[in-house]
Amino acid sequence: MMRSVRSKAAQLLTVLVLSSFIVFAIGALLPGDPTIAVLGDTATPEQRAQLRESLGLNDPLIVRYLTWAADALRGDLGTSLRSQEPVLQILADRVPITLQLTFLSILLAVVVGIPMGVAAAKWRGGTADLVISVVGLSSLAVPYFWLGILLILLFSIQLGWVPPSGHVPFFEDPLQNLKLMLLPTITVGTAMAALVMRQARTAMLEALSQDYVRTARAKGQSEFITTMRHALRNALNPIVTVVGLQFGTLMGGAVVTETIFSIPGLGRLVIDGIFNRDLAVVQGAILTIVLCVVVINLLTDLVYAWLDPRVKV
Amino acid sequence: MAARSSAISPVATPNTSPIFATLRALAAHPMGLLGGLILLLIAFAAIFAPLITSVDPATIDYTAILQPPSSEYIFGTDEIGRSVYSRTVYGARIAMIIVLSAVGVALIVGSIAGMISGYIGGRTDTIVMRVMDAVLAFPTLVLALAIVAIIGPSLVNALVAIAIVSIPSFARLARGSVLVVRELDYVKAAEVLGASHLRIMMFHIAPNILPNIIVFGSLTASAALITESGLSFLGLGVQPPAPSWGYMVAIGMNYWTSWWMSFFPGLAIFFTVLGFNLLGDALRDVLDPRRVVD
Numbered sequence: 001m002m003r004s005v006r007s008k009a010a011q012l013l014t015v016l017v018l019s020s021f022i023v024f025a026i027g028a029l030l031p032g033d034p035t036i037a038v039l040g041d042t043a044t045p046e047q048r049a050q051l052r053e054s055l056g057l058n059d060p061l062i063v064r065y066l067t068w069a070a071d072a073l074r075g076d077l078g079t080s081l082r083s084q085e086p087v088l089q090i091l092a093d094r095v096p097i098t099l100q101l102t103f104l105s106i107l108l109a110v111v112v113g114i115p116m117g118v119a120a121a122k123w124r125g126g127t128a129d130l131v132i133s134v135v136g137l138s139s140l141a142v143p144y145f146w147l148g149i150l151l152i153l154l155f156s157i158q159l160g161w162v163p164p165s166g167h168v169p170f171f172e173d174p175l176q177n178l179k180l181m182l183l184p185t186i187t188v189g190t191a192m193a194a195l196v197m198r199q200a201r202t203a204m205l206e207a208l209s210q211d212y213v214r215t216a217r218a219k220g221q222s223e224f225i226t227t228m229r230h231a232l233r234n235a236l237n238p239i240v241t242v243v244g245l246q247f248g249t250l251m252g253g254a255v256v257t258e259t260i261f262s263i264p265g266l267g268r269l270v271i272d273g274i275f276n277r278d279l280a281v282v283q284g285a286i287l288t289i290v291l292c293v294v295v296i297n298l299l300t301d302l303v304y305a306w307l308d309p310r311v312k313v
Numbered sequence: 314m315a316a317r318s319s320a321i322s323p324v325a326t327p328n329t330s331p332i333f334a335t336l337r338a339l340a341a342h343p344m345g346l347l348g349g350l351i352l353l354l355i356a357f358a359a360i361f362a363p364l365i366t367s368v369d370p371a372t373i374d375y376t377a378i379l380q381p382p383s384s385e386y387i388f389g390t391d392e393i394g395r396s397v398y399s400r401t402v403y404g405a406r407i408a409m410i411i412v413l414s415a416v417g418v419a420l421i422v423g424s425i426a427g428m429i430s431g432y433i434g435g436r437t438d439t440i441v442m443r444v445m446d447a448v449l450a451f452p453t454l455v456l457a458l459a460i461v462a463i464i465g466p467s468l469v470n471a472l473v474a475i476a477i478v479s480i481p482s483f484a485r486l487a488r489g490s491v492l493v494v495r496e497l498d499y500v501k502a503a504e505v506l507g508a509s510h511l512r513i514m515m516f517h518i519a520p521n522i523l524p525n526i527i528v529f530g531s532l533t534a535s536a537a538l539i540t541e542s543g544l545s546f547l548g549l550g551v552q553p554p555a556p557s558w559g560y561m562v563a564i565g566m567n568y569w570t571s572w573w574m575s576f577f578p579g580l581a582i583f584f585t586v587l588g589f590n591l592l593g594d595a596l597r598d599v600l601d602p603r604r605v606v607d
Contacts, residue, residue: 011443011446015450019447022447022448029463030463137591140586140590141583143543143579143582145542145543145559145563146579152569157569157570164569248451252453252454253454255452255454255458256546256547270455282462286451290450290451293452297450
C-alpha cells in the first residue's frame with residue numbers, strides 16, 4: 001500500500017516537472033523580442049543588450065528553466081510586460097472566474113446528464129432512449145464556439161433575455177453574475193453533459209443487470225429505490241471518472257468560450273498573452289491550467305477509491 | 314454473450330478480406346451507415362468543390378454584401394459579398410486536408426512509439442510514457458495554440474500542432490494493447506520459434522492492435538476538427554482569405570444580424586464531427602466481436 005502511494009507520488013512529480021518544462025519552453029520559444037515590450041521601439045541596441053543580460057535571457061535554456069522553476073515555487077511568476085503587474089496577482093484575479101465557469105458547467109453536466117443517462121438505461125431500446133441518444137450524439141458534435149454564438153443569437157439578439165457578453169464579479173452582484181454566466185455555462189457544459197449521459201447509461205445498464213439488483217427487486221424493494229440506491233450508487237464510479245478526466249477538455253472549452261462572451265478568465269489571459277507576446281503571463285496562465293488538470297486527476301483517483309472501497313489508491 | 318477466450322479474432326470468414334467484411338458489417342449498422350454517408354458527402358464536396366459551386370469562393374462583390382440566403386446565394390453572402398455557400402464547400406477541403414493528415418501522422422508516430430515502448434518495457438517505457446503523460450496534462454486546444462503561436466499560423470503549422478497534441482493518446486492506446494497482446498500464446502510461440510523482435514511487432518502484434526487504433530483514429534479525427542476549427546476561430550489557424558470554417562464562424566460574430574455567416578460553416582463542422590463520431594462508434598461495435606451491439 002505504502003509502496004503504491006509512493007510510486008504514484010513519484011509519477012505525479014515527474015509529470016509535473018516535465019509539463020512545467022514544456023510550459024517554460026513555450027514561453028522561451030515564443031517569437032518576439034521581450035525587450036521591445038519593455039523599452040519600446042526607440043531603445044538603442046546597447047540598451048537592449050543590457051536588458052537581455054539583466055533579464056538573464058543570455059543564459060543556457062536549462063539554467064533559465066531552473067531559475068524560473070525556483071522562482072515559481074516561491075510564488076514569483078514574474079511580472080507582466082504589458083501591465084507591469086505581478087503575474088501571480090493577475091492569476092489571483094482571473095482563476096476564480098474560470099473555476100466558477102468550469103464548476104458551473106460540471107454542475108450542469110451532472111444535473112442534466114445523470115438523470116438522462118439513468119432514464120435511457122431504464123427504458124433501454126424505447127423512444128426515450130432513442131431521443132436521449134440522438135440529443136447526446138448531437139451535443140457531442142457541436143463545437144463550443146458555434147454553440148456559444150447560436151445561444152447569443154437566440155437568447156440575446158432575438159429574445160433579449162440575457163446580455164450577450166460581459167462579466168460582473170459574483171460578490172458584487174450575484175444575480176447579474178449568474179445571469180451573465182448562464183450562456184457560457186451551457187456552452188461549456190453541453191458536450192460534458194452528453195459525455196456524462198453516455199457514461200451513465202452504460203454504467204447503469206451494467207449495474208441493472210447485476211445480482212444485487214435482482215435481489216433488491218426480489219425482496220420487494222420499490223423500483224425507484226432499486227434504481228437509485230442500488231444501481232446508481234454503483235454506477236457512480238465510472239461517471240466520476242469521466243467528469244475528472246474531461247476536466248482538461250473543459251478548460252480548453254473555457255478558452256474559446258471566454259473569448260466569445262468577453263469573460264476575463266484564465267483562457268482569455270492565455271489568448272491575450274499570446275497576441276501581446278506577454279511571455280510571463282502566458283507561462284503563468286498555462287502553468288495554472290496544467291496544475292488544475294493534474295490536481296483534478298489526482299482528486300478523481302481519490303474520489304474513485306472513496307466511492308469504491310475495493311480500489312486501493 | 315460472446316466467448317471470452319476468443320480474444321481478438323478477425324471478423325472475416327476465410328474467403329473474404331477483413332476490409333470487405335468490415336464494410337459489409339458497417340453497412341448493416343444504421344448509425345455507422347449514417348456516419349459514413351455524411352463523411353462521403355463532405356468528401357464529395359471537398360473533391361468536387363469547383364463542380365458544385367458556381368461562384369469562386371474568393372470572388373468579392375461589393376454590390377451584394379451581407380445578403381441573406383436567397384435562390385442566388387443559398388447560404389447568403391459575407392461582409393465583402395463572397396458566397397458563403399462556395400466558401401463553406403471549399404472549406405471542406407481545408408478541413409479534410411488538415412484533419413486527415415494530422416490524424417494520419419499522429420496515428421503512425423504515436424502507435425509506433427507506443428508499440429516500441431510497450432514491447433521494450435523497462436526504463437525506456439517509463440520515460441516515454443511519462444513524457445506522454447506530461448503532454449496529456451495540457452488541454453489539447455491550449456497546447457495547440459501555444460505551438461502555433463511559436464511556429465506561426467498557417468495550414469501546415471496547424472496540421473503539425475494538431476498532430477503533436479494527438480500523438481500521446483495513440484501512444485497510450487498502442488502501448489496498452491501491446492501489453493495485452495504480447496502475453497498471448499501465439500506471440501509466445503513466435504518468440505519460441507525464434508522470430509525477430511521486428512517481425513513479432515510487425516506481423517504478430519501490429520495486425521492485432523490495428524482495429525483498436527483505427528476506431529480511436531476515427532474518434533480522434535472529430536477531436537482534431539474541433540481543435541482545428543477552434544484554432545482558426547481564434548485567428549491562429551489557416552490564414553484568410555482561405556475559407557476555413559472556424560474563421561468564417563468568428564467573422565460572423567462581428568455581424569450579429571447576418572446570422573447565416575456563422576451558421577452555415579458551423580453546421581458544416583457539426584456534421585463532419587458527427588460523421589466521424591458515428592463512424593467511430595460503429596467501427597468499435599463492428600471490429601470488436603466481444604462487444605454486444607445494442
